[in-house]
Amino acid sequence: MLSKLLRAKTPNVIRSARGGPDNTRSIAKNRLNAALSRDRYDLLGPVRSGRRDSLERDLYAAISSHLEVDSEFHELEIRRLNDSFYLVASVRIQAMLPWAPAG
Amino acid sequence: MSEIRLGGKGKTTGNPSVCSERDSRITTAAIPPSKTIVVTSGKGGVGKTTTTANIGAGLALRGHRVVVMDTDIGLRNLDVVMGLENRIVYDLVDAIEGRCKLNQAMIRDRHQQELYLIPAAQTRDKNCINPEQLTDLCRRLEEDFDYIIIDCPAGIEQGFRNAIGPAQEAIVVTTPEVSAIRDADRVIGLLEAAELQHPRLIINRIRPGMVKRGDMLDKDDIVELLAVDVLGLVPADDRLITATNQGVPVIHDRKAPSGQAFARIAARIDGDDVPLMDLEPKSNLMNRVRYLMGINRSEYTHA
Ligand SMILES: Nc1ncnc2c1ncn2[C@@H]1O[C@H](COP(=O)(O)OP(=O)(O)OP(=O)(O)O)[C@@H](O)[C@H]1O
Ligand SMILES: [Mg+2]
Numbered sequence: 593m594l595s596k597l598l599r600a601k602t603p604n605v606i607r608s609a610r611g612g613p614d615n616t617r618s619i620a621k622n623r624l625n626a627a628l629s630r631d632r633y634d635l636l637g638p639v640r641s642g643r644r645d646s647l648e649r650d651l652y653a654a655i656s657s658h659l660e661v662d663s664e665f666h667e668l669e670i671r672r673l674n675d676s677f678y679l680v681a682s683v684r685i686q687a688m689l690p691w692a693p694a695g
Numbered sequence: 696m697s698e699i700r701l702g703g704k705g706k707t708t709g710n711p712s713v714c715s716e717r718d719s720r721i722t723t724a725a726i727p728p729s730k731t732i733v734v735t736s737g738k739g740g741v742g743k744t745t746t747t748a749n750i751g752a753g754l755a756l757r758g759h760r761v762v763v764m765d766t767d768i769g770l771r772n773l774d775v776v777m778g779l780e781n782r783i784v785y786d787l788v789d790a791i792e793g794r795c796k797l798n799q800a801m802i803r804d805r806h807q808q809e810l811y812l813i814p815a816a817q818t819r820d821k822n823c824i825n826p827e828q829l830t831d832l833c834r835r836l837e838e839d840f841d842y843i844i845i846d847c848p849a850g851i852e853q854g855f856r857n858a859i860g861p862a863q864e865a866i867v868v869t870t871p872e873v874s875a876i877r878d879a880d881r882v883i884g885l886l887e888a889a890e891l892q893h894p895r896l897i898i899n900r901i902r903p904g905m906v907k908r909g910d911m912l913d914k915d916d917i918v919e920l921l922a923v924d925v926l927g928l929v930p931a932d933d934r935l936i937t938a939t940n941q942g943v944p945v946i947h948d949r950k951a952p953s954g955q956a957f958a959r960i961a962a963r964i965d966g967d968d969v970p971l972m973d974l975e976p977k978s979n980l981m982n983r984v985r986y987l988m989g990i991n992r993s994e995y996t997h998a
Contacts, residue, residue: 615909621916
């Protein structure tokens with residue numbers, strides 16, 4: 593799943609450097625893909641209700657009860673693959689807490 | 696209601712490359728056809744006014760009673776595109792503020808009996824009317840007319856809110872360029888937030904030769920990015936410019952590929968099942984030579 597997303601994200605500029613399709617159409621498409629996800633994600637956030645901040649806060653709270661992580665997300669964005677949108681979050685783990693089995 | 700777009704079309708069909716003609720026919724059969732349609736874009740200069748004039752003319756050619764309304768207050772243009780600029784006495788704001796009767800602000804088209812223009816005021820600004828006033832006015836027009844086509848100003852401010860207020864349906868015009876598509880995405884989000892679901896897209900100023908060379912986004916790219924249904928594809932066309940120079944909507948020029956494209960769009964709005972045609976560059980050698988020398992009139996075979 594994640595590898596699929598990452599592949600979808602590889603800009604064509606890079607691919608064309610490796611001998612892939614080299615035309616301005618695919619460059620435009622990749623730039624748009626990035627710009628639209630960014631725009632859509634930005635709209636989630638501060639303008640209306642601070643939802644972006646609260647999403648970040650809630651995710652951090654949930655994760656940090658299991659793992660010791662940076663307080664800032666390395667990435668937190670909405671990406672698009674075909675017709676679906678995915679929330680992609682990554683955060684650096686500082687130290688593993690001792691693992692406690694459930695129950 | 697949130698403005699964020701979470702995959703408009705993807706939710707319903709799951710395949711952006713499937714053409715939507717059949718879906719829209721089913722919709723038209725189930726509920727009464729929309730009468731008031733706004734033509735909008737976000738970005739300026741992509742062809743909203745041209746589209747409004749030609750859709751209006753196209754629907755009138757099909758025998759409907761049509762009003763086209765310019766809501767670009769302060770920057771009116773629909774009048775000159777239709778060649779009616781010398782006939783303006785009263786305008787939209789006069790009608791809304793009661794300085795004239797509604798029918799006094801309606802100018803009959805030069806070519807068609809059943810097509811009327813309501814021009815924008817030129818010396819006022821977008822804040823002098825509000826969406827409720829425009830909605831009232833359109834509801835009155837809907838009693839006498841089959842279609843009211845609203846030409847929306849560029850931008851997403853007051854003028855945009857006014858123009859979308861009365862609409863039951865929205866058409867978004869874009870060109871195959873990064874900035875226009877990005878703005879279209881923003882506008883589609885705002886339309887959906889305003890309960891104007893399933894706006895349909897017109898891609899204007901397509902250059903099939905560039906698409907073929909891989910130097911222009913094509914229909915499928917744009918559909919994939921925006922996740923909306925396509926209403927029509929309009930080529931960049933020199934004949935459109937010469938028609939506009941004369942104040943005649945290009946749909947009256949039978950040889951113009953863009954005019955043919957607008958006729959097909961009008962038919963689709965009217966519920967006809969007209970398949971989308973991909974624009975093909977003319978491939979014959981003489982035309983290529985002419986094109987390279989810059990003396991051809993259009994680069995396309997059909998629209
Ligand atoms: N398919 C086309 N081929 C060639 N020229 C076109 C085409 N469509 C529009 N134009 C030209 O592009 C210009 C802008 O078109 P138009 O005024 O319809 O855009 P608009 O979106 O209404 O602009 P604004 O945002 O300023 O209101 C005009 O000069 C028009 O003649
Ligand atoms: Mg205009």
